[in-house]
Structures are given as structure tokens and as C-alpha cells.
Amino acid sequence: MTLAIYNIRKLRVTDLYQLNKMYDSLLENTKRFFHPGFLGYNSINASWALSQLAMAASSSMMLKKLLVNIYPSAAFLAIVSIDNDGKIVGFAYIKRKRRNLSECHGEIGICVIDGYQGRHIGSKMMDYLLELAKIEDFQKVCLTVMVDNLNAEKLYENYGFKKVRLVPQGDSWHGKKFDYFEMSLNLT
8 A cells, every 4th residue: 555645836827727626526415615716617607617717817926926016816825735646636715805905815715625534634735825925025824614513613713713704505516505714813
């Protein structure tokens, strides 16, 4: 039996095809917990296309700096987790929310594919993502987590995220409404 090693690195433009295929392969309940609206070939629209361009631009240091200066909320810090066979098994990102002279906020999303959850991939991605956030001078990061996604909630709490508020029926998936928590973490 081969020991599984997961390489976590910044997203490359060449990863986008496989990343979207990975998202499409997720089970419906996993998608219910993680549906950022800019992944998967089953949801192609104008917003999806713009997000794909923003992720591609954000994967280049020079283009990301330009994007941050022109349209800051379009910039991504995105990472992937790759298994021994070169398959993307996890994806995480911070998307800028707003920026002014005193603060820089980002929204976090994280997903590990079905069959790979419970292997500490999410924790390793969170470690790397939070280090990138500090390098990029984010003072505060936020996220949302469905109230019934107990494993993710526990992961976030282990990193110091605090619940800010409960949003009753604030998210929807296939016509059904779901409650979620907003959580935040100060990085300063």
C-alpha cells in the first residue's frame, strides 16, 4: 500500500479544467455545503466565465496585482490539494470582499472531494490559506457554514473562527432553504 501524500500549492491556470471537473464529480450533499457559484461545467453562465477569468488572472502574480488595483473584489487567493496521481482532491480560496485603508476582508471557501474527507486535507489547506492571507495583509477573514455541516464547523472553530450570527434560511440549494452561520477570524 502506497502512503498518500498531498501536495498543497497555489492554483495554476492549467488546473482550471480539472478543478471544474472535480466540482462536477462531488456528491449533491457536498455541493449543498459548498456551492460558490463559479465552479463546475454544469453551471456555465456569464458570472461563471468572469469568475474563471478572475481565477486565471489571480494565478499570475503580475495579473493579480493589476486585478487587485482595478477591481479588488475579483481577486482570488486560491489553492489546490493534489494527490500522488496528480488529481485535485481539495480546493480552497479567499476572495476579497472589500478593501479600504484600515482593513482588508476576505471570504473563505474550502472543499475536499468525497472519499478524501477526514484525512486532514482541509486542515492542511486552511494552514496554507491563512498564511497566504497574512502575507497579503488581510486583517479579517469570514466564511459561512451550514448549521448541519458539523465537521466543517469544528474545523473552523479549531482555527479560532467565531460565530458572528445565525442566518435562518439564508442559503438555498435546489429550491430548499437552509440555515447557516457566519463566522469570522481576526488575523491581526
